[in-house]
Amino acid sequence: MSKPIIVYGHDTGPNPWKVAIVLEELNIPYDYKIVDMADMKKPPFEAINPNGRVPAITDPNTGITLWESGAIIEYLIDTYDKESVLTFSHFPEKYHVKQWLFFQVSGQGPYFGQAVWFQKFHEPVVPSAQERYTDHLKRVLGVLDKYLDGKEYLVGNKCTIADLSFVTWDMMVPWILEGDTDASQLEKHYPNWAAWHQRLMQRPAVLKIAQDKQNAV
Amino acid sequence: MANRPDIHLYTTQTPNGIKISITLEELGLPYKVTKIDISKNTQKEPWFLEINPNGRIPALTDTFSDGKTIRLFESGSIQQYLVDQYDKDYKISYPKGTREYYETNNWLFFLNAGVGPMQGQANHFSRYAPERIEYGVNRYVNETRRLYGVLNTHLEKSTSGYLVGDKCTIADIAHWGWVTAAFWAGVDIEEFPALKAWDDRMLARPGVEKGRHVPDPHRMKELSKDPAAIKEHAEKSRAWVQQGMAADAKK
Structure with a gap:
């Protein structure tokens, strides 16, 4: 591998940064290109991702273009993580990593995203919709908290893409819940989740991306 | 060599449930089925949470190549598991790396x-x-x-x-x-x-x-042509969805 992978991303959205964390962890060179929201749903970007969303990548080393953060992460691991630093090559852990990755992309991301919309942007305020999605967010934190009891990481005894995939949305939880009684008591209500999140936040790759994201905004 | 496949699917008649039974049928794999009654909150019972801590269907167990049981949840990861393990002729998947x-x-x-x-x-x-x-x-x-x-x-x-x-x-x-x-x-x-x-x-x-x-029988095609049945199905579903939301909110 020699040429940097091009990552099409966004400044605030958490999903492209999720891909960047994996690239950092694996020391893969990449260029992070910020795509203007207005340009996502029209050509030429639509030729890269027909869904008009970020992240997407093009990898000049293999010639592939890919979109959907989960599919991109699986590609990066398959292609560049030959030593299985961020995953497992053996059973059953290999599949448990996928299981938590799919839970993140289908169970955490979409619902946290809806919570952001109804908590922060939608006018007028729709209390029942806010409640629906903050309840859902808390339910997800609860599932993670319970499962992480007595564990440092989700699968096996090391940090994998399963853990890392949650971190960019989890970073936003205090902001999403701002004003909610739970916002200041996350450590109390979800102690295992909070300790795990802090553990991930201390990783150099995660710290760097958190900083890059802040700088981009 | 372990005796496999020994697939057990835990499911309900929903879009996410049937994608697993269809995958299994397309691959011609034998499997046992346990129906999870979401109207009775079976998916939140401790034995099921052991299989899926998220308390959702579908979930699946199988005897793994090491002879031990593997528990899986999330429909997408289950589909990936099934083709990875059993679709050696690439009937509904492609070789890794292509x-x-x-x-x-x-x-x-x-x-x-x-x-x-x-x-x-x-x-x-x-x-x-x-x-x-x-x-x-x-x-x-x-x-x-x-x-x-x-x-x-x-x-x-x-x-x-x-x-x-x-x-x-x-x-x-x-x-x-x-x-x-x-x-x-x-x-x-x-x-x-x-x-x-x-x-x-x-x-x-x-x-x-x-x-x-x-x-259970998939009724979506028939349902789409029958307004009275749509109404009845919606009312029944509404009752247990709201019940489930109330139960989750209390936790």
Whole structure:
């Protein structure tokens, strides 16, 4: 591998940064290109991702273009993580990593995203919709908290893409819940989740991306 | 060598449930089924949470190559597991490392992170919510329509009539249960001719026909033509959805 992978991303959205964390962890060179929201749903970007969303990548080393953060992460691991630093090559852990990755992309991301919309942007305020999605967010934190009891990481005894995939949305939880009684008591209500999140936040790759994201905004 | 497959599927008659039974049928694999009664909250019972800590269907257990039981949840990861372990002839998948393998993953994640959650929210606001919130209905019905548009445009260009390469894959199977229930979310499939033709193409497959009726008969096609039945089904579903929401909120 020699040429940097091009990552099409966004400044605030958490999903492209999720891909960047994996690239950092694996020391893969990449260029992070910020795509203007207005340009996502029209050509030429639509030729890269027909869904008009970020992240997407093009990898000049293999010639592939890919979109959907989960599919991109699986590609990066398959292609560049030959030593299985961020995953497992053996059973059953290999599949448990996928299981938590799919839970993140289908169970955490979409619902946290809806919570952001109804908590922060939608006018007028729709209390029942806010409640629906903050309840859902808390339910997800609860599932993670319970499962992480007595564990440092989700699968096996090391940090994998399963853990890392949650971190960019989890970073936003205090902001999403701002004003909610739970916002200041996350450590109390979800102690295992909070300790795990802090553990991930201390990783150099995660710290760097958190900083890059802040700088981009 | 362990005695496998020894597949046990825990499921309910929903789009996410039938994608696993259809995958199993397409692969011709034997499997046992336990019906999970979501109206009785079986999915929140401790024995089930041992299999899936998230308390959702589908879940699956199998004897692993090491002779021990593997427990799996999340429909997308279950589909990946099944083809990885058992689709040695690449009937509904592609060899790892090929372009088609990764493109299948694109569409699989697109369904699991996009179509499924958004159409699910459209169902919620159109059918189950305690109050009618016009904005909520429009937001999710429109997003579902947008996603269907992406699928329709892609299928228009497909020479095989399927999402990736020259055959039906787990990505098509993942979508089918959702797309064939479009009307339930308030989306008119007639707006998307290529997708509608694909829906019929999928339904004509013996594996889809067999797998869709697990664990109970799949009634979406009949339901779409019967307004009285739609109303009855919505009322029944509304009651347990709201019950479940109340129970989750208390935790």
